[in-house]
Amino acid sequence: MQKAQNDNFDEFAANYREVHTENVQKLSGKDSEYFSEYKIVELSRRFDTDKKIRILDLGCGDGICSKFFRSIFKNSSYTGIDISEESVDVAKKQYSSLGDVSFEVYDGEHIPFEDNSFDLVFIACVMHHIKSDNHKQIVSECRRVLKDQGSLVIFEHNPNNPVTMKAVNTCPFDKDAVLMKSKYLKRLMTDCGLAGAKVRYTIFIPRVGILEKLVPLERGLYWCPMGGQYYVTANKQEATPE
Numbered sequence: 001m002q003k004a005q006n007d008n009f010d011e012f013a014a015n016y017r018e019v020h021t022e023n024v025q026k027l028s029g030k031d032s033e034y035f036s037e038y039k040i041v042e043l044s045r046r047f048d049t050d051k052k053i054r055i056l057d058l059g060c061g062d063g064i065c066s067k068f069f070r071s072i073f074k075n076s077s078y079t080g081i082d083i084s085e086e087s088v089d090v091a092k093k094q095y096s097s098l099g100d101v102s103f104e105v106y107d108g109e110h111i112p113f114e115d116n117s118f119d120l121v122f123i124a125c126v127m128h129h130i131k132s133d134n135h136k137q138i139v140s141e142c143r144r145v146l147k148d149q150g151s152l153v154i155f156e157h158n159p160n161n162p163v164t165m166k167a168v169n170t171c172p173f174d175k176d177a178v179l180m181k182s183k184y185l186k187r188l189m190t191d192c193g194l195a196g197a198k199v200r201y202t203i204f205i206p207r208v209g210i211l212e213k214l215v216p217l218e219r220g221l222y223w224c225p226m227g228g229q230y231y232v233t234a235n236k237q238e239a240t241p242e
Helices: 010-028 032-044 064-072 085-098 132-145 162-169 182-191 209-221
Strands: 054-058 077-082 101-105 118-124 146-157 195-202 229-235
Touching: 010 032, 010 085, 010 162, 032 064, 032 118, 032 195, 054 064, 054 132, 064 077, 064 085, 064 101, 064 118, 077 085, 085 101, 118 132, 132 146, 132 182, 146 162, 146 182, 182 195, 182 229
Parallel strands: 054 077, 054 118, 077 101, 118 146
Antiparallel strands: 146 229, 195 229
8 A cells, every 4th residue: 555655653553552652751751552542532522422423533643632532522433543553563463342433544645435425524633744745635535525514623732832832842653743833734634624713722731730620720721822722623614405
């Protein structure tokens, strides 16, 4: 399979979680799995968790988000795709038994599903590994496979945050990462025909000691552009026939 020239995580597939935890835990107080789960918890505040939806996780890596989607969005079905064959193999071994979960390798450019297939497309800290020339192609493909009124959600590291920048600069698999500001992704979604793009910032407070008790206060800081991460949401709205 010919793949797009984006970062490929085959070499990190076997020990991705361990390497990531070693990098982020000393700065944040939490392990790698925590930062996967928090994203799905955050989405549970924006979307109806009881609704039966079909979810696509683009750049799913080792598939860890599948277990949080299945436990929090209990009526959902989940599909993960990634260009890393080794990562997809790990995901299949670890999470295929969850039920309503599947994983596929794809070429990094063309999402291997029909138009109007998914209610939610989720991209978690993947765009900074994709060459900028491919960004519009990826987002346009996400729009294509979304159902009418479906949502695209992209989480990213925030280059405005110095702790995030330190974590990225010391992470072995982020050596070629190019971080982007939220306004870039917001504009990209709009340019690709998605509507109502909105930004929310997250991860302001270290999860250590007494500071962890203050974490719930972060919800009120969603507007502040200094969060360690942010996410952008936008919807597909087909034109109404005249």
